[in-house]
Amino acid sequence: MPPRDTTDAQLAAQYEAFPYPARDPREEAKRLIIGSPSHLREIDHWIFGARRPASQPLNALMAGGGSGDGTIMLAQQMTTLNRPGRVTWLDRSTEARRIAEARARTRGLTNITFEEGSLLDLPRSGLGPFDYIDCCGVLHHLPNPDEGLAALASVLAPGGGIGIMVYAPHGRTGVYMLQEALRLLAPTDEPPATRVETGKRVWKQLPETAWLKRNPWIDDHLKGGDSGFYDLLLNPRDRAYTIPQLAALVAGAGLRIACLVEPLRYNPDTWLTDPKLRARTAGLDPIARAALAEALCGNMGIHIAYLTRDEAPKADWADDAAIPVLRELDGPAMARALRPDGLLPVTFDSLRVQIPLPRLAAALLTRIDGRTPWSEIVSSIPAPADQITRDRAALVAALEPLNRLLLAAP
Numbered sequence: 001m002p003p004r005d006t007t008d009a010q011l012a013a014q015y016e017a018f019p020y021p022a023r024d025p026r027e028e029a030k031r032l033i034i035g036s037p038s039h040l041r042e043i044d045h046w047i048f049g050a051r052r053p054a055s056q057p058l059n060a061l062m063a064g065g066g067s068g069d070g071t072i073m074l075a076q077q078m079t080t081l082n083r084p085g086r087v088t089w090l091d092r093s094t095e096a097r098r099i100a101e102a103r104a105r106t107r108g109l110t111n112i113t114f115e116e117g118s119l120l121d122l123p124r125s126g127l128g129p130f131d132y133i134d135c136c137g138v139l140h141h142l143p144n145p146d147e148g149l150a151a152l153a154s155v156l157a158p159g160g161g162i163g164i165m166v167y168a169p170h171g172r173t174g175v176y177m178l179q180e181a182l183r184l185l186a187p188t189d190e191p192p193a194t195r196v197e198t199g200k201r202v203w204k205q206l207p208e209t210a211w212l213k214r215n216p217w218i219d220d221h222l223k224g225g226d227s228g229f230y231d232l233l234l235n236p237r238d239r240a241y242t243i244p245q246l247a248a249l250v251a252g253a254g255l256r257i258a259c260l261v262e263p264l265r266y267n268p269d270t271w272l273t274d275p276k277l278r279a280r281t282a283g284l285d286p287i288a289r290a291a292l293a294e295a296l297c298g299n300m301g302i303h304i305a306y307l308t309r310d311e312a313p314k315a316d317w318a319d320d321a322a323i324p325v326l327r328e329l330d331g332p333a334m335a336r337a338l339r340p341d342g343l344l345p346v347t348f349d350s351l352r353v354q355i356p357l358p359r360l361a362a363a364l365l366t367r368i369d370g371r372t373p374w375s376e377i378v379s380s381i382p383a384p385a386d387q388i389t390r391d392r393a394a395l396v397a398a399l400e401p402l403n404r405l406l407l408a409a410p
């Protein structure tokens with residue numbers, strides 16, 4: 001399908017000139033870029049409730065896969081954990097494909113299929129159905145994001161799920177003002193390289209009062225190279241979603257939000273400890289609660305959400321045969337670093353919160369290695385059974401909302 005309109009054609013030209021994000025395939029020999037959505041542990045936990053067997057092949061789609069961050073992460077995690085299935089990269093950008101393919105080659109990954117095309121063609125593409133679909137940083141650039149999400153939903157397998165990232169307005173304070181200025185000085189019909197050159201001149205001259213200069217949470221224009229600068233400030237089309245707007249987008253595609261990442265950030269009670277206020281937050285529905293947290297914090301520049309068609313199965317934390325896993329954390333190292341006051345300091349985009357951990361946190365964390373089931377973990381702790389049960393539940397209550405303690409696929 002050709003671009004939908006002039007702006008969409010400019011968007012397509014942008015990602016040919018500046019594939020996003022800027023990546024050097026040689027770096028794959030040194031590090032794996034990890035993130036959300038689409039971390040395999042998150043998919044197992046938040047979409048499938050840790051009930052879908054690891055031996056069942058996972059057919060995944062990365063819609064608007066770009067230069068390949070999510071594709072490479074998921075394909076590598078599946079390879080490392082010996083998980084069967086395939087990851088299909090889909091994007092309109094030939095240059096982004098070239099980089100993503102080179103990254104896959106550097107890693108020797110053989111579980112990726114590359115498809116060039118528009119995600120809006122998915123309903124007629126013959127691709128799918130997919131058990132999992134990633135769409136990270138793409139929907140908000142489309143001429144009609146509702147149509148985009150509906151196109152993804154049309155190739156979603158029964159019981160499957162979607163991981164999305166869309167921009168959020170408050171944490172992007174200053175971005176849209178500068179975009180407005182740059183549309184006047186670097187019009188969207190000029191060649192991408194000329195626009196970047198002009199944009200950088202403007203950035204150098206920007207008065208101190210410009211809100212983006214005061215926004216500590218956004219740095220793509222400073223650290224993301226020309227590709228980051230363009231994507232943030234010269235993008236011909238992007239829009240940001242508040243939580244109620246995101247909820248409407250999701251509902252419009254016949255989907256529901258299974259999880260907002262990290263759940264703790266979207267719980268207003270994380271930020272409001274006054275019992276009188278908590279009595280009020282208790283009366284709000286889940287979307288209103290998340291909207292309140294977003295409005296209170298003011299620092300959210302993106303929303304990451306896992307979506308399902310039907311209610312996602314909840315992980316069964318009481319199952320003694322289940323295997324807990326710390327997402328990208330080393331349990332023993334974490335146990336050693338615990339503070340005597342039992343508080344775990346956590347920071348979300350410069351917003352600090354202290355999470356109380358139970359007495360047996362260190363004993364539990366030391367034993368969580370992603371291979372050992374709860375039954376073995378608890379039977380090796382020298383403490384009364386009721387205390388272990390209580391503290392295990394308290395550890396889960398503290399770390400699951402941080403997206404850090406999850407259950408592994410059986």
Ligand SMILES: C[S@@+](CC[C@H](N)C(=O)[O-])C[C@H]1O[C@@H](n2cnc3c(N)ncnc32)[C@H](O)[C@@H]1O
Pocket residue numbers: 011012015020021063064065066067068069070090091092093096117118119120135136137138141142231
């Ligand atoms: C900001 S990049 C995100 C890349 C990647 N998902 C990530 O998070 O690193 C947006 C990507 O969406 C792609 N894109 C935009 N519109 C598209 C469409 N209609 N169909 C497929 N890809 C599209 C662009 O080519 C670009 O690679």
